[in-house]
Amino acid sequence: MFFAALEATCIVCGTEIDGLHRWAKHFRAVYCSSTGVRVTVPLCLAPSHPAVRIPADAVTDEWVSERMPEHDQTDLYAYHEPCWRRLVSHFSPTEFDVGYVFEALEYLPLPLLCGHYESTPTRLKPPYMWEAVKEGLVHQADYANLDDLMRFAKALPSPWHPAMSSAPFVADLFQRLPLELIEMIAVLLPTRDVLHLRQVSRGVAPVFSSSAFWKTRFDLNAERGFLWPVVRDLIDTAKGNGFDWRLLYHCTCHLTCSQWFRSELKSWEALRWLRDTALALASGGPRPLDYRGDALHYYHNAMIGDTHLEVVDCDSRVLYIAVSAHDDCGSHDNPGSVCITGLEFFFENGPPAILGYTSPGAENISRKKWRNSERTKMAHPRVRVMMDLIDFKGIMVTQTLDGVSGVLILQSLDEEREARRRRRRCCVGERDYPRHAYHGLRTCSLEEVSQVVAVFNNHRLIDLGIRGRTAKRKPQLSERQRRSEIKSFKEEGNLAPGLELR
Structure with a gap:
């Protein structure tokens, strides 16, 4: 059993709940007891105990659901209070049902808590810095405003005029x-x-010249909803009625933004997905595809800087994946010098597909002959490693601020020992510590992968995600193991003695 909340990490933004910052001092926990889904009142971490502690009498009456999830062994989740409030704001009052929200949480990927993942710098611990800046609590040099977003604006397109046609x-x-x-x-x-x-x-x-149409693109649950904190004070004012929303939309198709802004964008994507999944569960309709990694670009279709998106649909069983990499994009002595440049997919039925590119002159190596090195310098300057697969479950990436420096192809591995044994042959480039390979199965894998989404710049792979289906996020434990873990949490003071979890 993995209690996401007890890692003192917010399930949405993936940053710590440390209680040190006034605008993110409080947190809430969401869990399923024997009587239904419950939400706690705002809680604070004890200075002497950095882990989350859930008292038995800390439940609010504002959000209660008697609906029970269909599965047992549910998890427990923590939110920063601003993260929870922002989640609620994505729903109308009649839409929000904490029972369905909790069930959607059971499909949400857990934050990647370990390894070389550096896309969120440690100095950005507090979530939602927009709130902090607005309240005057902190100076944030990376704070985005309209002038910054529109400083690269191009000339407006010519007005549309219908062309006369001689066609019937x-x-x-x-x-x-x-x-x-x-x-x-x-x-x-x-x-x-x-x-x-x-x-x-x-x-x-003519609708493309309508300011009213373009303004709706910036609603919280629309394509540019991640900019809602920037435009919310403008959108319903007289100035907003005369504002060029079409120009702002086009200026934000390619974003030049900070790491903090990227963290905001990923949090907004997760909240959008939670809302859509909860509403689908409530209506009985098909829910959105599950995802792992950076796979929710379709919500906004915006890219960072000079990057572009490439997608491969896995409509047939994947038999092989060829990983292309080279180690001459930096010093061989410095971490991050390995560049992953491409992934080729070979299917049981259908033509192969490629993401990125293979460097000319790359050494072709089969998985049986491949031995990944602990060092950043590979045995050959350019390689193309062919991985034969039994069943493709996902891709775990090792990421630096410059991009992806290593990939681990995930298959069905039921035991941590097996994950450690295979990692040398299934990994190209840098990799996380051995004990993190099994953790990657829970944060980066799906039972059925239907789409691989990759972000590239002109030189290398920047980020990667997958979409598909999974019936459960983590393996079931025996009742004895589960009782033992819950007992240890209670003995350590994380859970109140009288608190029962479904």
Whole structure:
């Protein structure tokens, strides 16, 4: 059993709950007892005990659900108070049901708590620095504002004018609709779908000059919702009515932002996914695909800097994965010098697919002959390692601020001993410590992978994620093991003696 909350880490933003910062001093815990899902009142960490402690009488009446999850051995989660409030704000009052939110949490990937993962610098421990800046509690040089977001604005496109055509007239129903009704339809669609609709009907084209349409792109649950803290004081004002929302949308298609801003973006993605999953569970409809890693770009379709997105759909069983890497993108003596440049997928049915590229002159090596080294310098300057697979479950990456410096191909490994045994042959480049390989199975793997999403710049792999399906996030324990772990948490004071977990 893995109690996510007892690691003193927020399940949404992945940063510590340390109680040192006034704007993130309080936290809440969410758990399922024998009587239903419960949410605690705001709690504080004890100075002498850094772990989360959950008293038995700390339950709030504001969010209660008698609905029980279908599975046993549920987890326990902690949120920073600002993270919890932001989650609630993604729902309307009639939508929020803590029972379905808890069930969605059981599918949410756990934060990667260990290893070489450096995409979130340690100095960015407090979550949601926007709130801290707004309250005047801290000076944040990386704070994003409208001037920063629009400083690379290009000239506005020319106004749209319908072109006369000599083609035979074809009935276009959208041309018979008033602009207000077309706007109401377009607001319900992603921007890319509206673009596709414009290719079918000329009657849709005027909506792209509508400020009302572009302003809806910045609602909290819309494509640019991650900018809500920047625009919320503007969007419903007279100044906001005359603001060029289309220009701001285009300026934020490629973001030049800090590591802190990227952490905000990932937190917003996780909250969007939690909301969509909870609403799908409540309605009985199909829920969004599960994900691991950096795989939720479809929520905003924005990229960081000069990066671009590449996607491979795994419609058939993956038989082989070829990993391409070279070690001449830095000093051989410095960590992070290994660059992962490409991944090739070979399927049981269908043509192969590639993400990234293979360096010219790369040495082709089979998995049986490959032995990954502890050093950052590989045996060959450029390699293409062919991994034969039994069942593909995911990819665990070793990441630095410059990009991905190592990948570990994950398969079905039921025991930590087996994970350690295979890691030398299934890993290319730098890797996390051996004891973290098994942890990667819970944070980076799915039972069925249907899509691999990769972010590249012109030289290397920057980040990676997968989407698919999983019935459970972690292996079931025997009742004896579970009782033993809960007992130890109670003896250490993390859980109240009278607190029972389902």
